[in-house]
Amino acid sequence: MANKGISTGHIPLGELPDALTGLLTDFQHANFEARQQAVQRGAEVFKSTVEAVTPRDTGEMAQSWQIKTKYKDRRYVGNTRVASGDVRRKTKDGSKGEARSGVPLSNVLEYSDNPHDGFIRRCFDETEPQIFEAIKNTIKNGGK
Known part of the structure; x- marks a missing residue:
């Protein structure tokens, strides 16, 4: 026996699964924009902080930080x-390896034996609470 007489407000029971799917899809799309704004705000917090602590010689590296938006729900802050x-990279035995050109300067400063060793990681670790606070507040405010 069909339940044609039963309804949930304005939606007949038989149409409820499709209505719920539509509602959840709309909710997901509405939240998508808020999520994108939130991760962007978090990336902006990190970018401005890492720019401020970047070692300065000519200042060109500090001005070369960019936020990459290639993937949904992710942001990568990198230096060009x-x-x-x-x-030359060191080999496992400590000798010098093959020479390479076009190596990102951020990699050289982050991983070589120099006074700046690990400055990007340290910057992220110190800024992490502010990054997540910016993300949380943006989501809480609907992407604004």
Whole structure:
């Protein structure tokens, strides 16, 4: 026996699954924009902080930080500046490896033996609470 007489307000019971699917899809799309704004705000917090602590010689590296938006729900803060000349990686035994050109300067400063060793990671670790606070507040305010 069909339940044609039963309804949930204005939606007949037989149409309820499709109505719920539509409602959840609309909710997901509405939240998508808020999520994108939230991760963007978090990335902006990190970008401004890492720019401020970037070692300065000419200042070009500090001005070369960018937020990459290639993937949904993710932001990558990277630097476009490359080291001048060839860079040699150390091998496992400590000797110098093959020379490479076009190595990102941020990698050289982050992973080589120099006074700036690990400055990007330290910056992120110190800024993490502010990044997540910016994300949380943006989501709470509907993406604004």
